[in-house]
């Protein structure tokens with residue numbers, strides 16, 4: 449039996465900011481000793497690493513600038529992580545963009561491609577590389593001795609992949625695709641004892657929704673749709689992600705877990 453819920457290694461994309469940074473911190477706080485973090489934002493990544501090492505000095509952090517839409521970069525971070533830590537037990541694919549807004553007739557092809565390349569293709573590229581590594585490893589010990597899994601992947605989708613909203617056809621569709629990808633992979637890799645789930649956040653207070661400051665006011669009507677009528681925090685999303693990664697979730701497979709203050713029940 450293990451003393452932490454998170455023995456082994458966690459890999460987090462989009463770790464320079466918002467939900468990804470919060471997920472990374474949560475792993476460190478809960479005793480995960482080996483962290484692999486990546487993002488396109490080098491400065492933010494360095495900040496995350498420095499803050500983690502200051503708060504949890506025994507943690508080993510491997511950090512790499514990676515664009516998740518680029519196959520060679522994704523392959524590189526996964527193979528480097530495996531070389532250094534020998535396994536990847538928890539992979540959380542958070543990197544994402546909102547991108548160009550507008551109805552379909554106003555959206556450029558380049559804008560459409562950029563959103564899908566980062567959000568949907570990025571999750572697929574990362575998931576494929578992570579699965580390839582997880583297939584090579586044996587299950588880890590669990591907190592209570594139950595049979596463990598070989599690995600657990602959590603993609604970050606969105607409430608907008610379940611419902612939708614105006615002026616964001618490519619974003620909403622990219623998140624719906626992530627939910628569908630999650631379910632397909634969950635079916636295919638159950639036989640290999642690997643779990644794949646996704647989390648669908650509602651409106652969460654992060655740099656994505658708070659910069660520029662006018663954006664928060666624009667989001668007021670969306671926030672009010674949720675019965676809880678407030679923004680969620682990155683920590684509230686991270687808590688759900690960590691549950692799904694943990695050995696307390698050994699029978700949770702292919703779920704699209706909403707963390708949205710009730711947005712999708714209305």
Ligand SMILES: NC(=O)c1ccc[n+]([C@@H]2O[C@H](COP(=O)([O-])OP(=O)(O)OC[C@H]3O[C@@H](n4cnc5c(N)ncnc54)[C@H](O)[C@@H]3O)[C@@H](O)[C@H]2O)c1
Nearest residue numbers: 462464465466467487488515516543544606651652654656
């Ligand atoms: N904040 C919300 O309200 C909300 C709601 C639903 C879903 N989400 C999703 O949660 C995820 C995280 O969002 P957030 O709110 O923390 O935003 P954020 O902007 O604070 O963080 C996103 C991170 O992803 C990184 N990133 C962007 N493109 C990348 C790429 N190509 N390769 C690697 N890294 C890249 C950014 O540099 C940034 O550090 C996204 O997938 C987003 O779609 C957010």
